[in-house]
Amino acid sequence: MHMADALLAPAVAATMYVASGTVAGISIHQLKKDDEPQKLPTMAVTAALVFAGQMINYTIPGTGSSGHMCGGMLLSALLGPQAGFLSMIVILAIQCLFFADGGLMALGANIWNMAFYGCFVGYYLIWRPIVRSHWFGEGKAALRGRIIAASIIGCIVTLQFGAFSVVLETSLSGITELPFGAFVALMQPIHLAIGLVEGLITAAVLTFVFESRPELLRDVEAEAGALPAKRSLKAVIAILAVLALVVGGGLSLLASSNPDGLEWALFGNAEEGYAENMGLDEDDFGLSSKAADTAGSIQESTSFLPDYAFADNDTPVGTTVSGIVGSAMVAGVALLICLAGGFFRKKKHS
Amino acid sequence: MNKMEKALHELGEMDDLAARSSPIHDMSATAKLLTTIAYIVTVVSFDKYDLSGLIPLVLWPVLLFQLGGIPVRTCFYKLRIVLPLVMAVGLFNPIFDRAPLLFLGSVAVSGGVVSMLTLMLKGVLCLMASFLLMATTPIDCLCASLRTLRVPKTLVTLLLLTYRYVGVMTEELAIMTDAYHLRAPGQKGIHVSAWGSFLGQLLLRSMDRAQELYASMLLRGYHEHFHYAPVKPFTAKDAAYLAVCLGVFALLRFVPVAALLGGALVR
Numbered sequence: 001m002h003m004a005d006a007l008l009a010p011a012v013a014a015t016m017y018v019a020s021g022t023v024a025g026i027s028i029h030q031l032k033k034d035d036e037p038q039k040l041p042t043m044a045v046t047a048a049l050v051f052a053g054q055m056i057n058y059t060i061p062g063t064g065s066s067g068h069m070c071g072g073m074l075l076s077a078l079l080g081p082q083a084g085f086l087s088m089i090v091i092l093a094i095q096c097l098f099f100a101d102g103g104l105m106a107l108g109a110n111i112w113n114m115a116f117y118g119c120f121v122g123y124y125l126i127w128r129p130i131v132r133s134h135w136f137g138e139g140k141a142a143l144r145g146r147i148i149a150a151s152i153i154g155c156i157v158t159l160q161f162g163a164f165s166v167v168l169e170t171s172l173s174g175i176t177e178l179p180f181g182a183f184v185a186l187m188q189p190i191h192l193a194i195g196l197v198e199g200l201i202t203a204a205v206l207t208f209v210f211e212s213r214p215e216l217l218r219d220v221e222a223e224a225g226a227l228p229a230k231r232s233l234k235a236v237i238a239i240l241a242v243l244a245l246v247v248g249g250g251l252s253l254l255a256s257s258n259p260d261g262l263e264w265a266l267f268g269n270a271e272e273g274y275a276e277n278m279g280l281d282e283d284d285f286g287l288s289s290k291a292a293d294t295a296g297s298i299q300e301s302t303s304f305l306p307d308y309a310f311a312d313n314d315t316p317v318g319t320t321v322s323g324i325v326g327s328a329m330v331a332g333v334a335l336l337i338c339l340a341g342g343f344f345r346k347k348k349h350s
Numbered sequence: 351m352n353k354m355e356k357a358l359h360e361l362g363e364m365d366d367l368a369a370r371s372s373p374i375h376d377m378s379a380t381a382k383l384l385t386t387i388a389y390i391v392t393v394v395s396f397d398k399y400d401l402s403g404l405i406p407l408v409l410w411p412v413l414l415f416q417l418g419g420i421p422v423r424t425c426f427y428k429l430r431i432v433l434p435l436v437m438a439v440g441l442f443n444p445i446f447d448r449a450p451l452l453f454l455g456s457v458a459v460s461g462g463v464v465s466m467l468t469l470m471l472k473g474v475l476c477l478m479a480s481f482l483l484m485a486t487t488p489i490d491c492l493c494a495s496l497r498t499l500r501v502p503k504t505l506v507t508l509l510l511l512t513y514r515y516v517g518v519m520t521e522e523l524a525i526m527t528d529a530y531h532l533r534a535p536g537q538k539g540i541h542v543s544a545w546g547s548f549l550g551q552l553l554l555r556s557m558d559r560a561q562e563l564y565a566s567m568l569l570r571g572y573h574e575h576f577h578y579a580p581v582k583p584f585t586a587k588d589a590a591y592l593a594v595c596l597g598v599f600a601l602l603r604f605v606p607v608a609a610l611l612g613g614a615l616v617r
Contacts, residue, residue: 002431003435004473004477005394005472005476005480006393006436006469006470006473007435007436007439007469009394010394013394024502024505028502028504028505032504037564038561038564040504040507040508040511040564041511041563042564043508043512044511044514044515044560045515045559045560046553046556046557046560047508047512047515048514048515048520048556049515049549049556051512051519051520052357052516052519052522052523053523053549053552055353055354055357055520055523056354056523056548056549057353057538057539058539058542058545060542069549078553086504086508087508089505090508090509091512093509094512094516097480097483097484098360098361099357099360099428099431100429100432100480100481103390103432103476104386104390104476104479104480105387105391105394105476170439174398175469176439177442177445177465178439178442178443200545201545204545204546204550205545205553206546207546208546208547208550209550209554213554213557328612329612337412340416
């Protein structure tokens with residue numbers, strides 16, 4: 001789910017940086033307020049472990065494939081949402097800087113898509129309410145059941161949010177011609193399956209920790225002390241349902257208010273006669289439509305080789321030919337720089 | 351070599367590259383960080399059909415590769431991660447954006463093809479910029495630079511500490527994975543029966559180790575302040591480099607240099 005820089009427009013990337021930066025600022029403030037200096041090495045070591053742990057392949061029974069662990073849920077269950085969020089930021093930064101997994105400019109968006117949902121939504125709306133609820137009854141077995149349920153539900157829900165955000169950010173950036181609805185339909189089911197697998201793996205790790213050292217898990221201590229649940233499971237389900245409605249409603253509004261890329265490419269737009277153009281008559285769908293005019297104007301201003309003719313440089317054709325020749329010259333200069341660099345290095349070594 | 355050993359190798363390779371000496375390596379990390387961000391913003395701000403406008407920006411990484419003596423091969427190896435996702439998104443463009451944008455003789459080239467190529471080039475250029483930053487700047491210097499740019503101390507210290515422990519943890523897990531596979535030959539991944547215990551055991555040990563680590567940090571005089579690498583002063587040379595880079599990026603962004611160069615030749 002790591003987004004590359006090329007998939008985002010600067011405005012969207014900046015917005016996501018501001019959003020993620022704000023949450024990071026609040027998290028740092030909260031950590032300072034808690035005044036637990038010994039937490040920093042724990043966060044670093046756990047983050048390093050999660051980073052490495054995400055490279056382990058877990059065999060999925062009955063299939064030939066493998067899955068990975070979900071870092072956000074695991075870190076927030078062990079360290080809490082604020083510390084988990086900051087640890088995830090660092091993991092994503094290292095993945096981006098040293099492994100080219102996600103872009104530097106897209107880091108804000110990646111933090112939001114993976115760390116924010118995984119840590120804050122995953123913890124406050126899923127982990128804590130479920131672990132503190134009376135789901136499956138009382139006792140250790142019930143608590144184990146709640147940890148498993150919280151891990152699986154948490155991974156599925158947070159990955160769905162993350163995947164939806166990827167679609168939204170890419171679409172708002174105007175990067176892909178893939179219609180919004182089709183993009184959502186492509187991303188969400190894939191991440192549903194990934195979320196389920198990641199949830200099972202995360203549940204297995206957290207259950208192991210629960211069996212060995214339950215005090216390391218957040219809110220499990222609270223359960224041992226029989227603290228009352230702050231929010232009932234019904235309330236959690238209600239919140240999730242409202243969130244789903246908001247997301248679903250927003251999705252349908254966006255999907256219906258913008259003609260998708262296929263409509264645009266084939267039929268111009270709705271005003272040009274959607275039904276009439278279904279026969280794909282070239283004259284009808286192309287020349288007189290508003291979309292074709294737009295395409296024409298784009299072609300005029302940014303065209304790249306419209307023809308082979310060497311026309312006057314002021315015409316679009318001339319400009320385009322110039323663009324190609326200029327690009328070739330750039331390539332030539334690049335080659336020269338390489339050759340010069342190689343020559344001087346050899347000279348230096350000899 | 352398993353996945354984790356490969357990751358360790360990549361980390362070591364980046365560290366080695368960053369420790370070299372060259373005019374680019376000797377530059378202040380702040381100047382390099384700011385120019386990298388400016389470059390990436392310039393690259394992604396180009397219109398999706400403006401392939402010819404984007405091409406002159408190739409020169410900047412090419413120049414840096416040469417001046418820094420960085421092998422291009424190492425950078426292209428990292429493309430295996432970026433390109434599939436970019437391609438997955440870009441490949442739909444020729445399908446959905448079929449409106450002819452230009453003609454190569456009698457062959458029409460759709461807007462989708464041009465936008466796909468632009469997207470891929472943007473992906474490659476952005477990766478090159480980030481790679482060059484890390485291949486010419488040690489992590490300590492980058493962290494020190496982040497502090498001068500007022501990035502919170504907690505986050506920077508966490509980044510530095512995590513980076514140090516990524517190597518330790520990855521090595522530990524690589525050994526564990528090798529040991530597991532030697533005991534379970536022919537098995538592709540970790541069996542479902544060991545899903546929890548495999549990572550869980552290391553997790554428990556690591557949490558304890560973190561407490562020991564904190565104790566040792568205190569014994570060595572740690573008092574919520576971390577000593578970074580000595581910060582290279584931001585000299586006039588760095589300011590000039592930054593100003594020239596920003597000026598060139600602005601020029602390439604707003605002036606169709608490739609078209610003008612070509613035009614001059616065609617005339």
